Amino acid sequence: xxxxxxxxxxxxxxxxxxxxxxxxxxxxxxxxxxxxxxxxxxxxxxxxxxxxxxxxxxxxxxxxxxxxxxxxxxxxxxxxxxxxxxxxxxxxxxxxxxxxxxxxxxxxxxxxxxxxxxxxxxxxxxxxxxxxxxxxxxxxxxxxxxxxx
Amino acid sequence: xxxxxxxxxxxxxxxxxxxxxxxxxxxxxxxxxxxxxxxxxxxxxxxxxxxxxxxxxxxxxxxxxxxxxxxxxxxxxxxxxxxxxxxxxxxxxxxxxxxxxxxxxxxxxxxxxxxxxxxxxxxxxxxxxxxxxxxxxxxxxxxxxxxxxxxxxxxxxxxxxxxxxxxxxxxxxxxxxxxxxxxxxxxxxxxxxxxxxxxxxxxxxxxxxxxxxxxxxxxxxxxxxxxxxxxxxxxxxxxxxxxxxxxxxxxxxxxxxxxxxxxxxxxxxxxxxxxxxxxxxxxxxxxxxxxxxxxxxxxxxxxxxxxxxxxxxxxxxxxxxxxxxxxxxxxxxxxxxxxxxxxxxxxxxxxxxxxxxxxxxxxxxxxxxxxxxxxxxxxxxxxxxxxxxxxxxxxxxxxxxxxxxxxxxxxxxxxxxxxxxxxxxxxxxxxxxxxxxxxxxxxxxxxxxxxxxxxxxxxxxxxxxxxxxxxxxxxxxxxxxxxxxxxxxxxxxxxxxxxxxxxxxxxxxxxxxxxxxxxxxxxxxxxxxxxxxxxxxxxxxxxxxxxxxxxxxxxxxxxxxxxxxxxxxxxxxxxxxxxxxxxxxxxxxxxxxxxxxxxxxxxxxxxxxxxxxxxxxxxxxxxxxxxxxxxxxxxxxxxxxxxxxxxxxxxxxxxxxxxxxxxxxxxxxxxxxxxxxxxxxxxxxxxxxxxxxxxxxxxxxxxxxxxxx
Numbered sequence: 039x040x041x042x043x044x045x046x047x048x049x050x051x052x053x054x055x056x057x058x059x060x061x062x063x064x065x066x067x068x069x070x071x072x073x074x075x076x077x078x079x080x081x082x083x084x085x086x087x088x089x090x091x092x093x094x095x096x097x098x099x100x101x102x103x104x105x106x107x108x109x110x111x112x113x114x115x116x117x118x119x120x121x122x123x124x125x126x127x128x129x130x131x132x133x134x135x136x137x138x139x140x141x142x143x144x145x146x147x148x149x150x151x152x153x154x155x156x157x158x159x160x161x162x163x164x165x166x167x168x169x170x171x172x173x174x175x176x177x178x179x180x181x182x183x184x185x186x187x
Numbered sequence: 188x189x190x191x192x193x194x195x196x197x198x199x200x201x202x203x204x205x206x207x208x209x210x211x212x213x214x215x216x217x218x219x220x221x222x223x224x225x226x227x228x229x230x231x232x233x234x235x236x237x238x239x240x241x242x243x244x245x246x247x248x249x250x251x252x253x254x255x256x257x258x259x260x261x262x263x264x265x266x267x268x269x270x271x272x273x274x275x276x277x278x279x280x281x282x283x284x285x286x287x288x289x290x291x292x293x294x295x296x297x298x299x300x301x302x303x304x305x306x307x308x309x310x311x312x313x314x315x316x317x318x319x320x321x322x323x324x325x326x327x328x329x330x331x332x333x334x335x336x337x338x339x340x341x342x343x344x345x346x347x348x349x350x351x352x353x354x355x356x357x358x359x360x361x362x363x364x365x366x367x368x369x370x371x372x373x374x375x376x377x378x379x380x381x382x383x384x385x386x387x388x389x390x391x392x393x394x395x396x397x398x399x400x401x402x403x404x405x406x407x408x409x410x411x412x413x414x415x416x417x418x419x420x421x422x423x424x425x426x427x428x429x430x431x432x433x434x435x436x437x438x439x440x441x442x443x444x445x446x447x448x449x450x451x452x453x454x455x456x457x458x459x460x461x462x463x464x465x466x467x468x469x470x471x472x473x474x475x476x477x478x479x480x481x482x483x484x485x486x487x488x489x490x491x492x493x494x495x496x497x498x499x500x501x502x503x504x505x506x507x508x509x510x511x512x513x514x515x516x517x518x519x520x521x522x523x524x525x526x527x528x529x530x531x532x533x534x535x536x537x538x539x540x541x542x543x544x545x546x547x548x549x550x551x552x553x554x555x556x557x558x559x560x561x562x563x564x565x566x567x568x569x570x571x572x573x574x575x576x577x578x579x580x581x582x583x584x585x586x587x588x589x590x591x592x593x594x595x596x597x598x599x600x601x602x603x604x605x606x607x608x609x610x611x612x613x614x615x616x617x618x619x620x621x622x623x624x625x626x627x628x629x630x631x632x633x634x635x636x637x638x639x640x641x642x643x644x645x646x647x648x649x650x651x652x653x654x655x656x657x658x659x660x661x662x663x664x665x666x667x668x669x670x671x672x673x674x675x676x677x678x679x680x681x682x683x684x685x686x687x688x689x690x691x692x693x694x695x696x697x698x699x700x701x702x703x704x705x706x707x708x709x710x711x712x713x714x715x716x717x718x719x720x721x722x723x724x725x726x727x728x729x730x731x732x733x734x735x736x737x738x739x740x741x742x743x744x745x746x747x748x749x750x751x752x753x754x755x756x757x758x759x760x761x762x763x764x765x766x767x768x769x770x771x772x773x774x775x776x777x778x779x780x781x782x783x784x785x786x787x788x789x790x791x792x793x794x795x796x797x798x799x800x801x802x803x804x805x806x807x808x809x810x811x812x813x814x815x816x817x818x819x820x821x822x823x824x825x826x827x828x829x830x831x832x833x834x835x836x837x838x839x840x841x842x843x844x845x846x847x848x849x850x851x852x853x854x855x856x857x858x859x860x861x862x863x864x865x866x867x868x869x870x871x872x873x874x875x876x877x878x879x880x881x882x883x884x885x886x887x888x889x890x891x892x893x894x895x896x
Contacts, residue, residue: 054433057453065408065451070400071393073574074452075525076606080832083525111393118392126391130383130798133250133806135390136397136525136574161841168832170525170575171250172809174843176802 040100044069045113055101059093060084062100063110071111071139075168082167085140086110092147094166111139114146122146125184133171141167145181154185232261232310234318238338238352240265241273245283245292246299247546248386249573249580250806251861252799253299255384259795260304263377264311264370266335267351274385279548279568292548295581295690297763297859300795304857312367320364321357322349372793372854381798386572398544398571401531403599407436409592410455411602412462413444413612416825417686418469421445428461436598438462441591443584443612448596452603471685471825476618479684479822480516483620483641487514491639491678492656494666498674500624503635507626509713510635515623515702516886519820520616520691521827521835526574527609530589533599538565539590544573546580554583558590577810578690582614610835611827614689615820617643617661619698623706626674631714633725635674638665638702643688644681645695652681664699664760664866669732670707670725686822692810696762696866701815701887704758704870709883718874719745719757731790732759734851735768739788742849743770752776753783756874762866764858765791766851769808769871771844775879778891782812782844782872790851791858801848803860808846811868813838819888 042049044067051066063072063086072095075083079094086095087109114120122145125131132138141164148155148163155163160178169177233241242261248254258272277283277292284290287302315335322340323330326347334341340349372378389395414420424445426438434454439446447458504510531542532555539559545551548568555566573580589602604612619642626635645660646652653659657679659666666677691697711721719740726733736759740746743755752774759768770786787804794800817836821828829835846864873884880894 053451054453054457057451061451061453065453068402069393070396070402073397073525074399074527074603076832077456078606078831078833081525081606114392118388123391127383127387130387130802132384132387132390133252133802134525134573134575135250135386135395138390139393142391164840166839168525168837168839170523170577170810170837172806172813172838172843173802174809174838174840175805175845177840 042100042103042108043105044108045110051100053100056099058096059086059098059100059103059108060095063095063108069110069112073136073139075137075140081137082144083137083140085143085167087143087147090147090150092144111142114142120146121184122149122180125180128183129176129180131173131176131180133173137167137169141169141177145177149181149185154187155181232265232314234314234351234355236352236355238268238271238350239273240267240271241275243275243277243283245277245285246303247276247294247570247573249294249546249576251299251803252384252796253294254386255382256300256795256799257303257307258385259377259382260307261311263375264308265315266337266376268338269377269382271338272385276570277548279552284549293550293581294546294576295578296694297861297863300857301764301859308369309367312369313364316364316367317358317361318351318354320361321354325349325357379794379797382796384799395572397526397574398531398542399526399529399574399603401542401571401601403531403533406531406599406601407448407450407596408452408455409446409448409600409602410452410459410605411441411444411446411588411608412459412464413608414466414468415611416466416468416472418471419466419825420469422465422467424465425463428463429458432458432461437596439592439595441588441595443588446588446592446595446602448592448598448600468825474684474825475823476821479618480620482684483618483682486641486680486682487620487622487639489680491641491680494657494659494662494677494679496676500635500637500674500676503674504624504626504637507634508629510624510626511713513623513706513709513885515619515621515705517619517698517701518818518887519618519686519822520814520818521610521613521820521829522575522577522579522691523609523835523837524575524577524579527606528579528585528604529602530585531599531601532586532589532593534559534590534593538567540567540569541586541590542569542571543586544571544580545583545586546573546576546578547583550581550583551586554586555590558587559594577692578694579613581690606832607830610829610831614687616691616697617645617688621698621702623702625706625710627710627714631716633670633672633710633714636668636670636672637676639678639680640665641680641682642698643683645688645690647681648689656681661695662699663695663762664703667761668703669729669761670722671728672725692807693762693862693866696760696862697811697814700758700760700762700811700866701869701873704760704867705873705884708756708874708877712877717746722757722759731766731855732761735759735766735788735790738849738851739768739770739786742788742847743772743786745770752879754875754878756871756876756878758867758870758874760863760867760870762863765789765860765863767804767863767867769864769867771868771871771875773872773875773879775876775894778893778895780816780876780889780894782842784844785846785868785871787846787848787864788851789848789860789863790853790855791860792853792855793857794850795857797850800850800860804848804864805846807862807864808868809838809843811865812872815869815872815887815889817888
């Protein structure tokens, strides 16, 4: 049995210790906002926070999480009012929407460290997140909007 | 101009549970299917006594905004309060078919608005007319003294108002009007105004349910191990080690390979890795991309089937002072939707339920019927949001996987493909070999344009080729060349090396946008003309193309000075009923291309949701640029050499240019918006690279080594 703190709630899960956090979140806990895109940390769709740090949950064995707090898209805000979520709606960012949980989690980690990120900061923090619909320019605008720039 | 419902339009009305239900039945749209008695294109709207308007969506949402644009079409004619709209996904049922696909339910070919706009507006307009009649009768006033607004019928002279919800029973008892006027576009209240997309709120908090998120009681998860070689089959397999993996419940052979079925994805994945399979690799086991191109090149030595023949292009090429031939080669491309292919099926003895992110309910249902062995009426298709489609999800191979696996195990099963499965087992954009010939007269005017295309036939995926042997999908952009050139010949040669192929965003135009616009650009620069002016001069018979070209040139500052090392390229084309022009600004450093910005102008007819058009132009452009700069699937020993996003890479944040979109005001009928910008982007990009480096691009993807030195 492995204990996890996900979005402020404790979960005891009976899973293989090598199971990636992604599949624990999706298959064992049942939170499906975090997405599977590649399984190799190449696309960023599975991004969650461990103690506020963005990680690719698809390559993070659950046994390595320990006491760190896991935050998923469902825990970003209780009512979709995180500044980035409102900015995402204002800029009409998502198209298919599949990558956007990961995009938002990467952006949230960026803003927590750099409240007024430059374009270069956005490139550095966000380039691990692929959007096949090509919403990149709207994501950039939405991050700036959320930062109040 | 107001249009009226055709006399052959009938509408069926019923009062069901205090609601007015209208279904449009328009038999004139497909006479053949009508004769067979099975074609019933149909759209439903339901107004509740509580004023809620429920609109059934048959076109599926994959990011292109149909979940919002389809209801807007109904709401415009119905004059309802937009905030009272509800939407429901249609089941797989022929009565929801898209007239542009002969009644099949298919979201493809940029055909949602094009196929559905008239049906949906008529459904809304008819309902409105009946509500007005009901209120006018009630008030004993003339119908033409009543108006409608935000879900109410209003009699201005007496100040009376009636909510639609209060009229549903009376309206449902009325006969259906034969002629209903549709609004003059100048009276539109909704259409043409940006409406926030209805799907976006649940796409920022993880609540949107994609196919991969479907949960069913007692559901198992499966991964399928497939033969890496196309056409290969299982020779033998040993499941002992796979079954030793904790959580693995079943290992079953299905038509696409071996399904490892487990309690969760991770166990299925480990089981799949432990599986021991011997393959019979089949007849393609030695095939390589080089073999394919060699065969195509040989085929291109011979004339093809004639798609267009104006004047005498071959004679003009021979007789002209300046003529040249160029050869273009384009690779196979994978779609690489962000959501890997998946499907959930629950096959019982008497019914089969399928939950699937699909572009084609009809094709999914057919696959489920075939795989389950159950009659069509026992099969239920439940659709979800699609995490990307781009043509890939018009296929139904993932449905077959899930239905066969559920049937074999007797359990509800969700099959999830790996990214490697997705890259290696796609239906690829066909590889293409294209010979082009052109000629200029002494004044620099083009006098000949000739194309010979060798390609797998996209049309053959839908049915047989027409008697002339020409695949008009493959020559979309060359046979339709808008430029005023006296001698034009376009030839097409079909071949099939056996690699699965299909519809990839912008389809035939994805090849032609690059080839035709690159070649026209070379004719321009060879003639010593400005590429924009050269095109402008050749478009006198196509004012919409010319207006788009002029607008994108103006907005991009064509001809104005640029930073050192920067250069612009331009391209314009019609595809899917819309005309798109783009200008790309690039610089090239040691062979590395940087796209600084793209300007886009689009004439897509009268506009439904402007921001959605902009979003599709932006995203479609990135999709096209990604292919031109990075996209290549190669075949080695009958299998795909690429695996993941590392060797089939994508444009990312740090490389993505801003795309600035301008919409040309238009009263023409709506065109498609999902695909045209993808087709034109590579042309603008390649022409900008020429302007920056003096090097013409004939082979995609563009490689640094092509541009160095």
